[in-house]
Amino acid sequence: MIPELGQYALILALAVAIVQGSLPFVGAARGDIRLMALGRSAALIQAFLVIGAFLALAQAYVTSDFSVANVVANSHSAKPLIYKISGVWGNHEGSMLLWALILALFGAAVALFGSNLPDSLRARVLGVQALIGVGFLAFILFTSNPFERVSPAPPDGNGLNPLLQDPGLAFHPPMLYLGYVGFSVTYAFAIAALLEGRVDAAWARWVRPWTLAAWCFLTCGIALGSWWSYYILGWGGFWFWDPVENASLMPWLAGTALLHSAIVVEKRDALKSWTVLLAILTFSLSLLGTFLVRSGVLTSVHAFATDPARGIFILVFLLLVTGGGLALYAWQAPKLAGGGLFQPISREGALILNNLLLCTLAATVLLGTLYPLFLDLITGAKVSVGPPFFNATFVPIAMALFAALCVGPFLNWKRAELWPALVRLRAAFAVSVIAAIVASVVVDGRATLAAITFGFGVWLITGSLTEFVGRARRRRLSAMPRSTIGMSISHTALGFVVLGAAATAAWNHELIRTMKIGDTAEFADLGVKLASVVPLQGPNYVAERASITITKNGKFFTTLTPERRLFTVQQRQLAETSIHTNLLLDIYGTLGEGDADKGWTIRLYWNPLAPWIWLGAGLCAFGGFVSLSDRRLRIGAPRRSRPLAQAAE
Amino acid sequence: MTPKRKRLWLLVGSLGVLCVAAALVLTALKDNIVFFYSPSRLAEKHVTAGHRFRIGGLVENGSVHKEGSEARFRVTDLKRSIEVVYRGILPDLFREGQGVIAEGTLSADGAFTAREVLAKHDEKYMPPEVAKALKESGRWQEGSGKK
Numbered sequence: 001m002i003p004e005l006g007q008y009a010l011i012l013a014l015a016v017a018i019v020q021g022s023l024p025f026v027g028a029a030r031g032d033i034r035l036m037a038l039g040r041s042a043a044l045i046q047a048f049l050v051i052g053a054f055l056a057l058a059q060a061y062v063t064s065d066f067s068v069a070n071v072v073a074n075s076h077s078a079k080p081l082i083y084k085i086s087g088v089w090g091n092h093e094g095s096m097l098l099w100a101l102i103l104a105l106f107g108a109a110v111a112l113f114g115s116n117l118p119d120s121l122r123a124r125v126l127g128v129q130a131l132i133g134v135g136f137l138a139f140i141l142f143t144s145n146p147f148e149r150v151s152p153a154p155p156d157g158n159g160l161n162p163l164l165q166d167p168g169l170a171f172h173p174p175m176l177y178l179g180y181v182g183f184s185v186t187y188a189f190a191i192a193a194l195l196e197g198r199v200d201a202a203w204a205r206w207v208r209p210w211t212l213a214a215w216c217f218l219t220c221g222i223a224l225g226s227w228w229s230y231y232i233l234g235w236g237g238f239w240f241w242d243p244v245e246n247a248s249l250m251p252w253l254a255g256t257a258l259l260h261s262a263i264v265v266e267k268r269d270a271l272k273s274w275t276v277l278l279a280i281l282t283f284s285l286s287l288l289g290t291f292l293v294r295s296g297v298l299t300s301v302h303a304f305a306t307d308p309a310r311g312i313f314i315l316v317f318l319l320l321v322t323g324g325g326l327a328l329y330a331w332q333a334p335k336l337a338g339g340g341l342f343q344p345i346s347r348e349g350a351l352i353l354n355n356l357l358l359c360t361l362a363a364t365v366l367l368g369t370l371y372p373l374f375l376d377l378i379t380g381a382k383v384s385v386g387p388p389f390f391n392a393t394f395v396p397i398a399m400a401l402f403a404a405l406c407v408g409p410f411l412n413w414k415r416a417e418l419w420p421a422l423v424r425l426r427a428a429f430a431v432s433v434i435a436a437i438v439a440s441v442v443v444d445g446r447a448t449l450a451a452i453t454f455g456f457g458v459w460l461i462t463g464s465l466t467e468f469v470g471r472a473r474r475r476r477l478s479a480m481p482r483s484t485i486g487m488s489i490s491h492t493a494l495g496f497v498v499l500g501a502a503a504t505a506a507w508n509h510e511l512i513r514t515m516k517i518g519d520t521a522e523f524a525d526l527g528v529k530l531a532s533v534v535p536l537q538g539p540n541y542v543a544e545r546a547s548i549t550i551t552k553n554g555k556f557f558t559t560l561t562p563e564r565r566l567f568t569v570q571q572r573q574l575a576e577t578s579i580h581t582n583l584l585l586d587i588y589g590t591l592g593e594g595d596a597d598k599g600w601t602i603r604l605y606w607n608p609l610a611p612w613i614w615l616g617a618g619l620c621a622f623g624g625f626v627s628l629s630d631r632r633l634r635i636g637a638p639r640r641s642r643p644l645a646q647a648a649e
Numbered sequence: 650m651t652p653k654r655k656r657l658w659l660l661v662g663s664l665g666v667l668c669v670a671a672a673l674v675l676t677a678l679k680d681n682i683v684f685f686y687s688p689s690r691l692a693e694k695h696v697t698a699g700h701r702f703r704i705g706g707l708v709e710n711g712s713v714h715k716e717g718s719e720a721r722f723r724v725t726d727l728k729r730s731i732e733v734v735y736r737g738i739l740p741d742l743f744r745e746g747q748g749v750i751a752e753g754t755l756s757a758d759g760a761f762t763a764r765e766v767l768a769k770h771d772e773k774y775m776p777p778e779v780a781k782a783l784k785e786s787g788r789w790q791e792g793s794g795k796k
Contacts (some may be wrong), residue, residue, distance in 0.1 A: 163741075344658045356663055360670045367674060371682075382685035382778050384703055385678070386752075392677035397670060512737050514717040573741050592718070592738040601718045603738050 003068050006056025007147040010097075013049035013104070014137040016042050020107075020130035024123035028195075036119045039126035040111040046133065047108035054088075054101045057146050061088050067153035070094065070146045076159035076569050078540045086170035087160045092294065092310070093146035095173055099290075100136045102174070102181040106210075107133065110185060117206060124192035125185070132184050135317045143310050159540070159569035168228035176221030176248060180286040182214020183255060187283035190276045191325060194332040199276060204266035207279070209628055211262060215255045216624035222248050223617035231577050236588055236605035238504065238613055241390040246369040247289030250362050254282040257358035260351050268340040268348055268413060273333045274355070280325035285362070287318045292369070343415040350408030357401040364393045395453065402456045402498065405491060406463025424470065428462035443507055450506030457502060460495030464488055486627025493619035500612030509606040516599040524606040526587070527551040531559070533591075533600060541565040543576070546591045546600065550580070560589035560604075586610040683752060687782030688729040698755050701764075704731060705750040705779045713745055724749060724761075728786035735763040748779040 020042035027035025060068045061084050064077045074091040075084060083090075089098040107129040114122045140146070163169075189207045193199045225248065230238045239245060258278045264271040295311025342348040368385045375381050406428065410421035422429075436455025440448055468488040471480065511523045515530040522528070529549045536543040543565040550557045563576040573593075580587045585608050592601030685703040686694060696702060709730055712723035720739055723730045733751055743749065743766060751763035 341655065344655070344662075352659065353662070356666050360666055364670060364674060371678065382781070384683045384685060384752075385681065386683055388681035389677045392681060393670070393673045396673060512718045575738070575741060590738060593715070599717070601738050 002056050002059050003065070003147040003149065006053040007145070009049045009052040009056065010137060010141055013046050013053065014134065014141060016046045016049065017130045017133040017137055020046060021127050021134050024127045028120040028123040033119060036123035039123045042130065043107040043111040043126050046130070047104040050101050050104040054097055057094060057097060058085060058088050061085065064157065066155070066157055067149050067151070069148045069150045072150055072154055072157045074160050075157045076540065077156055079160060080539055082170060083160055083165045089173050090160050090164045093140070093144040096136065096140050096144055097146055098174060099177050099181060100133065100140060102177050103129070103133050103136060103184060106181055106185050121192055121196060124195050125188045128188035128191045129184065132321070139313050139317070143313055159567065162565070162567040162570060162572050162574045163232060166228060166232055168224055172221060172224040172228055175217050175224055179214050179218025179221050180251060180289065182210060182217060183251060183283040183286050185210040186214065186258065186279045187325065190279035191328060193276060194328045197332055197335045199265065199272040199336050201266050201269055204262050208262050208266065211255065211259055212624055212628045215259055216621045216628065218252050218255060219617060219621040219624065222252060223614050227614045231579060236508065236510065236607060238610070241387045243369050244293050246365050247292045250365050251282055251285040251289060253358050253362035253365070254278060254285050257355045258282050260354050264348050264351050268342065270340045270342065270348060273336040276333065276336065277329055280329060284318065284322040284325070287321055291315055291318050342413070345411065345418050346416045347408065347411045347413045350404065350411050353404055354401065354408065357397060361394060361397050364397065365390070368393070399456055402460055406459060406467070409467045409487070425463055425466060428459060428466045431462050432456070432459035447506040450502045453502035454499060457495045457499035460498060461492050464491040464495065481632065482630035483627040483632070486623045489626055490620045490623030493616045493623055496612045496616030496619065500609045500616060503609035504607045504613065507608050511604040513602055514594065514599040515602050517596065519599065523604055525552065526557065528604065530600070530602065536563065538565065540569065541567045544591065548589055548602065550587060558587065560587065562589045562591040564591045564593070581611050583611050584609060685778045687726045687785060688724060688731045689726055689786055691731060692729050696755055698757055701752070701754050703750055703752045704761055705748070706782055708743070708745050708747055708749050710745045724751065726782045726786040732760040733763050734760050735766055739766055750778065
């Protein structure tokens with residue numbers, strides 16, 4: 001009964017979305033207040049219905065209702081409750097429903113918190129949101145219905161993919177989707193602005209919190225995904241330049257560029273047309289990411305079973321969103337005349353350079369990700385583009401970005417002098433150069449590129465702190481706008497990510513050894529001993545747990561307890577890594593197959609500064625949230641000067 | 650500065666960055682593309698030892714031998730097969746009869762030394778290259794890659 005209610009709710013939500021995606025546009029064009037107001041209530045009703053549908057599916061999972069095909073395929077009665085809940089979005093149908101849910105929630109949030117928007121703009125934003133919603137709800141209902149029944153109901157389910165039974169992955173998809181879908185609001189604002197034919201500082205200020213929130217969530221989502229693949233795949237790496245990973249990185253890069261260019265629109269009334277274009281592209285890249293993940297056109301280590309029909313639906317949808325957006329842009333953008341003038345050396349100029357480099361980075365990733373697809377289509381040759389390509393292209397461009405990043409905040413709006421800024425950064429520069437030299441000489445003379453990257457990490461931290469301290473001298477901390485504090489936090493945090501990534505990639509040690517109980521080995525500056533391997537019974541798996549004693553200079557250092565789990569339902573094995581961390585160093589162990597006679601395969605990693613990658617990414621997102629709490633974004637949004645806007649208020 | 654000169658500056662700057670990026674991309678693509686061969690294609694092509702590439706197919710039944718941390722197995726497209734040597738822990742989903750992709754080089758004795766064996770998150774998943782390799786060797790059955 002409840003699954004049917006869920007399905008009805010989805011169908012109703014689609015109907016409401018169709019209304020919401022049409023009548024408010026008519027209202028906005030005719031100036032009909034009632035039709036425009038319709039968008040607001042429709043958005044709330046739609047959110048209510050999709051929440052209902054989502055809860056219906058969650059109910060089927062929690063109560064293990066095996067008459068629902070989706071639950072049979074992805075759940076099992078013996079699974080812990082948290083993974084029954086995360087199982088709701090741990091599959092294709094459910095994750096699309098989660099996407100639709102978040103989209104509807106963002107729509108409702110615009111309806112609720114958008115009371116400072118002019119009626120016509122709000123109506124159009126909600127209309128565009130609803131049109132995206134129509135696409136996704138139709139996709140769910142016609143190609144991937146999560147509520148499909150099976151008869152007769154099997155006694156138990158197939159269980160969730162063991163790799164997904166993990167706390168990190170339970171929250172990874174919702175975070176990532178909050179980011180992807182959050183950019184739909186920015187897209188809707190861009191389309192609405194094009195329809196109205198005007199973009200001004202007020203528009204930029206309305207858009208900024210949505211972009212910032214989406215960006216923060218996307219940052220968290222990518223960090224969680226990277227952390228998850230670090231500890232669950234057992235390869236000791238944190239980023240593999242895999243198509244699925246790149247799919248989430250591209251919207252992040254474009255979104256970061258958007259975040260910065262929107263500042264120029266807000267403060268200086270320039271770069272308007274570019275910002276609108278970037279908003280369209282960012283959401284298009286989010287959709288492209290979904291398409292790449294869901295269609296399986298590319299070989300990926302993270303790929304899941306896929307269905308070509310679904311891929312084609314998303315591709316068509318992607319073309320409509322991107323093509324429609326760009327066509328409207330081509331038609332209306334000439335109306336968005338640029339405002340403030342500025343010199344090349346100025347804050348505006350620095351932010352343009354930021355955008356240029358970030359977009360180039362996104363384009364490089366896009367090219368590397370899609371190149372195998374192009375080559376296959378044109379010549380039929382099967383190739384893959386792996387980490388060496390991205391290291392050779394992404395890293396140098398990123399370094400240029402890092403070099404400029406610390407200088408930009410020192411420059412004034414409109415016109416600035418480069419030299420005084422560089423003079424103020426001289427101490428930071430000296431420290432960074434020394435750090436790079438020390439890193440290359442003391443730690444390892446061979447990894448020159450890593451040492452330079454390491455120097456850039458130090459440069460980002462010292463440069464951002466120099467700027468912050470200089471600002472704090474002139475102004476009390478409490479009087480400083482939160483957005484400035486947020487910027488300093490995020491820029492510094494980026495430095496920590498770079499340091500962690502450079503150190504882990506270049507200076508890690510790896511040990512693969514077959515060991516029997518009592519065997520010892522030397523590893524980096526540590527002594528390793530396999531103390532015991534004992535059997536273990538988990539809630540829905542049986543396991544072997546190894547106990548590996550690590551000593552340093554002959555003294556006890558730590559014990560690693562990696563496990564090898566056999567999930568009884570799926571008959572699948574999964575290695576559970578064990579990581580000892582002291583925030584400067586990860587010692588990472590996995591247990592391979594083996595037995596008491598032949599010994600077990602043990603894999604150990606010594607990863608310096610690895611925790612900084614995720615701590616830095618978390619701090620980066622935190623900086624975004626601090627900036628989001630800026631009171632300027634909550635109150636005192638500027639009113640539009642034209643009578644049209646005043647009438648709307 | 651006039652708007653015209655500003656635009657010129659912008660244009661020159663963007664073109665400069667794009668040229669550098671394009672140069673980077675082209676050199677990187679030339680050196681870092683990894684080709685994929687099925688065991689049959691590999692037999693036709695003469696790949697020099699030491700050249701890095703990918704192979705893919707099914708893990709031949711009964712071919713997996715583990716000796717310490719070294720694993721030996723054969724990858725087949727059901728027409729031809731090739732011996733693969735891998736040092737390290739095989740992915741959790743590695744099984745006989747399953748699709749697999751390995752990246753590495755050909756050693757002098759004609760065996761393939763894998764540096765990486767790619768794991769999948771999902772046993773229903775068949776890498777597109779493997780599906781194509783099986784199709785080319787005429788042994789593909791519709792639906793065998795899907796659930």
